[in-house]
Amino acid sequence: MQRRIYMDNHATTPVDPRVLEEMVPYFQEEFGNAASRNHAFGWEAEQAVDHSREVVADLLGAKAKEIIWLSGATESDNLAIKGVIEFYKDKGNHIITTATEHKAVLDTCKVLECKKRARITYLPVDQHGRVSAEQVREAITDETILVSVMLANNEIGTIQPIAEIGKVAKEKGIFFHCDATQGFAKIPIDVQEMGVDLLSASGHKIYGPKGVGLLWVRSRGPRVRLTAQMDGGGHERGMRSGTLNVPGIVGFAKAVEIARAEMVEETARILALRERLNEKITSELDEVYLNGHPTLRLAGNLNLSFAYIEGESMLMGLNGSGNSDLAAIAVSSGSACTSATLEPSYVLKALGVGDELAHTSIRFGLGRFNTEEEVDYVAERVISEVKRLRDLSPLYEMAKEGIDLKDYFAGMQH
Amino acid sequence: MASYSDKVLDHYSNPRNVGSFEKNEENVGTGIVGAPECGDVMKLQLKISEQGVVEDAKFKTFGCGSAIASSSYVTELVKGKTVDEVEQIKNSIIVEELLLPPVKVHCSVLAEDAIKAAVQDWRERHDEKDQKSTAAG
Numbered sequence: 001m002q003r004r005i006y007m008d009n010h011a012t013t014p015v016d017p018r019v020l021e022e023m024v025p026y027f028q029e030e031f032g033n034a035a036s037r038n039h040a041f042g043w044e045a046e047q048a049v050d051h052s053r054e055v056v057a058d059l060l061g062a063k064a065k066e067i068i069w070l071s072g073a074t075e076s077d078n079l080a081i082k083g084v085i086e087f088y089k090d091k092g093n094h095i096i097t098t099a100t101e102h103k104a105v106l107d108t109c110k111v112l113e114c115k116k117r118a119r120i121t122y123l124p125v126d127q128h129g130r131v132s133a134e135q136v137r138e139a140i141t142d143e144t145i146l147v148s149v150m151l152a153n154n155e156i157g158t159i160q161p162i163a164e165i166g167k168v169a170k171e172k173g174i175f176f177h178c179d180a181t182q183g184f185a186k187i188p189i190d191v192q193e194m195g196v197d198l199l200s201a202s203g204h205k206i207y208g209p210k211g212v213g214l215l216w217v218r219s220r221g222p223r224v225r226l227t228a229q230m231d232g233g234g235h236e237r238g239m240r241s242g243t244l245n246v247p248g249i250v251g252f253a254k255a256v257e258i259a260r261a262e263m264v265e266e267t268a269r270i271l272a273l274r275e276r277l278n279e280k281i282t283s284e285l286d287e288v289y290l291n292g293h294p295t296l297r298l299a300g301n302l303n304l305s306f307a308y309i310e311g312e313s314m315l316m317g318l319n320g321s322g323n324s325d326l327a328a329i330a331v332s333s334g335s336a337c338t339s340a341t342l343e344p345s346y347v348l349k350a351l352g353v354g355d356e357l358a359h360t361s362i363r364f365g366l367g368r369f370n371t372e373e374e375v376d377y378v379a380e381r382v383i384s385e386v387k388r389l390r391d392l393s394p395l396y397e398m399a400k401e402g403i404d405l406k407d408y409f410a411g412m413q414h
Numbered sequence: 415m416a417s418y419s420d421k422v423l424d425h426y427s428n429p430r431n432v433g434s435f436e437k438n439e440e441n442v443g444t445g446i447v448g449a450p451e452c453g454d455v456m457k458l459q460l461k462i463s464e465q466g467v468v469e470d471a472k473f474k475t476f477g478c479g480s481a482i483a484s485s486s487y488v489t490e491l492v493k494g495k496t497v498d499e500v501e502q503i504k505n506s507i508i509v510e511e512l513l514l515p516p517v518k519v520h521c522s523v524l525a526e527d528a529i530k531a532a533v534q535d536w537r538e539r540h541d542e543k544d545q546k547s548t549a550a551g
Contacts, residue, residue: 310453312478313426321479322423335453335478344453356450392432392482394457394474395450409449 002320003327005374009205009300009367010154010182011332015251016207016368022254023209026247034244035235045246052253059256060199061190062216068236069249072213073181074104075229076200077148079215079240080177081108083226084146084198085118092145093118098131098160099350101150105179109148119143125350128293129158133168140168146175151183155334155347155363156292157301159183166195175224181205182298185259186267191216197224203248207368208255212248215240266368271299273366273375278302280379285386291334291348291361300366303334305348305357308396309389311335314362317385318378329378334361356405418479419513425483430490433472435459443536447527453477454521456485458528462536466497473528480518484508484525492529501533 006014026048034049036042053064070076085093097109099122112118121139123131136147147169152159162178169176177198180189184201191199197218204210217239218224232241259266282288287307306314311333320326334345335358344358353361362382366375390396395405418426434457435442441462448455454477461470471489475482487508492500508514508522 308476310477310481313482316418316423316426316479321427322418322420323427354451355453359450359453392429392474393476394446394455395476397434397457397474405450409451409455 002324005327005329005370005378007364007366007370007374007378008330008332009365009370010157010298010363011365012204012210013207013367014369015209016255016258018258019208019251019254023247023251026250030246032246034246035233045244048246048250049244052249055253056214056256057216059185059189059260060216061192063219065237066216066219068215068217068239069244070213070215070230070236070240070242071211071245072204073102073179073200073202074213076202076213076215077102077104077177077179078108079226079229080198080200080217081105081146081148082112082229083239084175084177084224085112086227087225088145089117092143094121094141094143095119095146095148096121096123096136096139096144097148098123098125098150100125100129100153100155100158100347101148102154102179102181105148105150127352128296129153129156129291129347129351130160130293130296131165133161133164136165137168137172140172140174144172144174146177148177148179151178151180151187151189152298153292153347154182155345156303156351157182157297158293159187159296159298162194162196169197170195173222175222185256186263186298186300188263191218197222203252203255206252206255206259209248209251212245212252214252267299270366270368270370273370273372274300274302274364276372277364277366277375277379278304280376281382284379284383289353289357291351291353302364302366303361304364305353305361306386307357307360308393308399309386310359311361313389314360314382314385317389318381326381327377329381331365332363334363335359421487421512422479422483422514425486425512426479429473429482429486431470431472431486432474434474435461435470435472441536441540443532443534443539445528445531445533445535447531448477448524450476454481454524456481456524456528458485458488458525458532460492460500460529460532460536462497462540468492468495468497468500477521477524478518480512480514481521481524483512484514484521485528487511488525488529497533497536500529503529 030044032041032045034045053067057064109120175197178196179200185206199216203212289305291303318329320328334348348358443460446457457474459472473485475485505522505526
């Protein structure tokens with residue numbers, strides 16, 4: 001079989017063997033429904049779930065009862081935003097968020113806008129992808145009920161100033177939701193210090209299973225209420241009905257335990273790998289541009305634009321392009337050609353990266369299981385593919401001849 | 415976009431006729447189509463004999479695997495054909511040969527446009543040359 005190297009850990013992560021081991025008993029031995037009150041099968045399951053709640057709450061500096069289990073970060077974002085808007089509809093209906101949020105937040109906001117249930121302000125970001133607390137402050141009105149800002153961006157890795165925004169939200173008495181999916185268990189989080197009131201996270205980004213996520217909801221200072229989006233049975237204190245995914249929850253908690261114990265060492269190791277990859281690539285190639293903040297970014301994220309070549313053709317080359325002697329390298333791109341809608345990455349667009357550089361972007365997502373050997377191999381393959389594609393590219397040729405591409409193509413008729 | 419057709423992969427790994435003719439080479443028509451902001455730019459050059467037959471072709475493309483394959487295939491397709499025949503080439507031939515999915519059909523359309531642009535450029539130069547030699551003689 002063709003060798004495979006996975007460097008797309010922002011999309012998803014493999015389940016850590018220790019997590020899988022922890023989950024297995026809950027499929028066939030301790031398989032009870034956590035809501036079964038009357039026998040040991042149910043009690044065992046409930047116990048496992050409650051223990052998991054404690055573990056996760058501990059990581060966040062929160063209370064166990066404030067955790068709601070659900071199917072993933074998308075559902076969590078939906079519940080946070082729709083739940084607040086619906087419950088507090090007499091208090092206000094204005095939401096402030098950013099242009100670079102995940103679609104789970106942006107699409108939820110758009111739907112509310114279309115149904116005229118909320119008015120949304122999408123704050124623009126700076127060239128590194130950051131918003132400021134000042135921007136949030138200036139956008140607040142009497143109708144504002146919620147601010148939603150992600151902890152770290154999935155495409156460019158940029159980390160937002162959550163604690164500063166939290167101060168402003170507290171000052172103005174506005175609920176603050178943080179989609180922490182990418183930074184959860186990678187960056188230290190303390191919900192008290194950060195001043196957040198709602199927080200979303202997902203299992204499959206932290207070497208846990210897919211199909212499980214959480215919404216943390218503050219119970220005090222202030223108490224946040226929500227209108228449930230899933231009805232039927234009143235599970236999770238009426239906040240989210242539906243039988244709990246016990247093995248998933250157990251796996252999630254185990255993933256958190258491991259991440260917490262290994263966070264410092266793992267972050268340093270992954271950061272060193274990323275810097276190594278960046279160094280190797282940029283020392284051999286010219287006209288390579290970093291997208292996102294140079295330092296305030298996730299340790300494993302490297303998003304580079306390679307001028308004069310196109311992203312999808314790079315992915316084809318990195319995949320081995322049918323040659324089974326080459327390893328298949330899995331990464332992703334902001335190019336339009338890789339999306340079903342043929343539109344380039346909206347995140348890169350929000351940074352002010354021109355379309356032509358957006359088409360040339362590659363996102364590397366390093367993780368727990370990547371090695372130095374893999375990094376060196378990938379760097380070599382990237383360098384060789386870029387050189388090959390630049391030889392194939394009319395734009396590189398024209399640029400080397402000193403032709404101004406913007407002027408040239410502006411004068412052309414299409 | 416599950417996987418690419420073998421033909422597309424082949425053209426990607428072994429592109430035919432990559433490069434550019436010398437700047438002062440005679441009888442070359444150059445077509446550049448597309449735009450960097452769209453993610454697709456093709457440069458196609460056709461070397462055409464006095465009798466109006468395509469003797470050689472070269473290409474360079476900025477674009478996805480299907481775009482590279484389309485333009486590479488075109489350079490094979492045009493050799494030995496007359497200018498009139500080449501102008502009749504429809505993108506559907508490219509789609510069929512490379513098994514392009516619907517979302518990639520536009521790459522073949524651009525390749526068809528590149529042929530027409532190269533021929534147009536050759537015609538203009540050819541007519542210019544004719545006029546000059548008539549004037550001189």
